[in-house]
Structures are given as structure tokens and as C-alpha cells.
Amino acid sequence: MKRKPTVVFSEWAESGRDERMAQGHQRAVANMLEYSLKDRKKYRFIDAGCGNGWVVRQLKGQPDCIAATGVDGAPKMIEKAKSLDAESAYFHVDLEHWSPQQKVDVVHSMEVVYYLQDPRAFIQNVYTNWLNTNGRLIIGLDFYKENPISHSWPEDCGVSIMRLLSEKDWISYFEEAGFDSIENWRVDPKEGWAGTLVITAIKTSS
Ligand SMILES: C[S@@+](CC[C@H](N)C(=O)[O-])C[C@H]1O[C@@H](n2cnc3c(N)ncnc32)[C@H](O)[C@@H]1O
Numbered sequence: 233m234k235r236k237p238t239v240v241f242s243e244w245a246e247s248g249r250d251e252r253m254a255q256g257h258q259r260a261v262a263n264m265l266e267y268s269l270k271d272r273k274k275y276r277f278i279d280a281g282c283g284n285g286w287v288v289r290q291l292k293g294q295p296d297c298i299a300a301t302g303v304d305g306a307p308k309m310i311e312k313a314k315s316l317d318a319e320s321a322y323f324h325v326d327l328e329h330w331s332p333q334q335k336v337d338v339v340h341s342m343e344v345v346y347y348l349q350d351p352r353a354f355i356q357n358v359y360t361n362w363l364n365t366n367g368r369l370i371i372g373l374d375f376y377k378e379n380p381i382s383h384s385w386p387e388d389c390g391v392s393i394m395r396l397l398s399e400k401d402w403i404s405y406f407e408e409a410g411f412d413s414i415e416n417w418r419v420d421p422k423e424g425w426a427g428t429l430v431i432t433a434i435k436t437s438s
Contacts, residue, residue, distance in 0.1 A: 234392040237347040238305035245308035260419040260428035276336035281344025285313025331361035342372040359409040370432035379426035
């Protein structure tokens with residue numbers, strides 16, 4: 233039987249699989265952070281679907297990072313994040329029904345958005361309610377149409393919601409939300425692996 237993503241990932245946090253997952257995501261995330269933070273001064277940052285909080289811990293204490301917040305819907309992921317880092321802000325929330333009290337400059341999300349019932353609505357909500365003017369959304373995806381090896385994951389992992397969309401579909405969600413300067417690329421493609429699809433854009437109007 234397939235189960236909700238947040239239920240499955242809570243188990244991953246208990247079994248230690250979250251750490252292997254973080255290692256697997258490290259290279260793509262380094263690429264995303266380098267791009268989204270270059271030339272950013274005094275920024276507020278949210279990791280949407282932060283898992284065990286490893287990206288927030290990386291940014292914590294960086295001179296230009298005013299605040300880094302992690303949000304995730306898996307209770308055990310957030311418990312673990314808080315146990316590893318009592319100083320940063322971690323919230324147990326459903327990304328489809330949440331917005332921050334204070335808008336931020338960078339919203340980063342690695343391997344999360346396709347687990348949502350309505351990724352299009354989430355991207356719109358980030359645009360309208362999460363980001364400051366000139367803020368950036370950056371997402372990384374391994375599960376997408378042009379990466380055929382990923383197509384069996386819903387069965388392999390027993391996860392009920394996984395939206396299989398094309399690169400073009402994802403870009404159209406950014407366009408419809410009102411984003412500007414949309415860019416996309418793939419990190420570390422190789423034989424049999426299309427790479428992590430990165431999509432990013434800026435909110436230029438207020
Ligand atoms: C593949 S993991 C990635 C975690 C982290 N970004 C990383 O790279 O290690 C996906 C994460 O998205 C979270 N997630 C999935 N659906 C969610 C939802 N509706 N609300 C909040 N978090 C959700 C899961 O709990 C899980 O921690």
C-alpha cells in the first residue's frame with residue numbers, strides 16, 4: 233500500500249536514511265546554493281521541505297544570512313533538525329497550507345515540490361506570499377519526465393503522491409505565477425541519468 237510522502241519520510245528520519253539522502257543531494261544543492269546566494273547581501277532564507285535541516289545548518293552563521301528557516305511536513309525530520317540545531321527555526325508544516333509570517337529573499341527546495349498535490353498552487357503561493365521583491369525561488373528535481381530511470385520511484389518507495397511532470401510543465405508553472413528571469417539547467421547528467429533539473433527565477437514586481 234502506498235503512503236503519504238511525509239509518513240514515508242518520517243520513517244526515513246528514524247532509520248537514518250535521511251542522512252544518506254542528504255549525501256546524495258549534496259552536489260546538486262551546492263550548485264543551487266552557489267547560484268542563488270552569489271552576490272546576495274543580508275538575505276533571509278527558507279528551505280522548503282528541509283528534511284533533517286542539513287542545508288539550514290550549512291547556512292547558519294554565514295555572514296550575509298540574517299535568518300535561515302527549515303520547514304517540513306514529516307514530524308521526525310523536524311524533531312531531528314531541532315535536536316541537531318537548537319538555535320535555528322524549524323517548523324512542522326504542510327507546505328500546501330503555509331506561508332511565513334515574514335517574507336524572505338531566497339526559497340530553496342531540493343527534491344520536494346513533486347510530492348505536493350498541487351505544485352502549481354505552491355509555486356504561486358511562494359511568489360505571492362513567501363518572497364520579497366527581487367527574491368528568488370530555486371528548486372531541484374530528480375523525478376521528472378526526461379529522467380526515465382526515476383519513473384519507477386513511486387512504486388519503489390511506496391509513496392502515494394509523486395507528480396511526474398516535464399521540464400516544460402515546471403517552467404510553465406513559474407511563468408504562470410508571474411516569475412521573471414526563469415532559468416533552468418541540469419546538474420551532473422551522465423549515461424542513464426538526466427541529472428538534477430534545477431529551475432530558478434526572480435520575483436521582480438511587488
Ligand atoms: C526527498 S525529501 C528531501 C529532503 C531535503 N530537501 C533533502 O534534500 O535532504 C522530501 C521532503 O519533502 C517533505 N514533504 C513532502 N511533502 C510535503 C508537504 N506536503 N509539506 C511539507 N513537507 C513535505 C518530506 O517530508 C521530505 O522531508
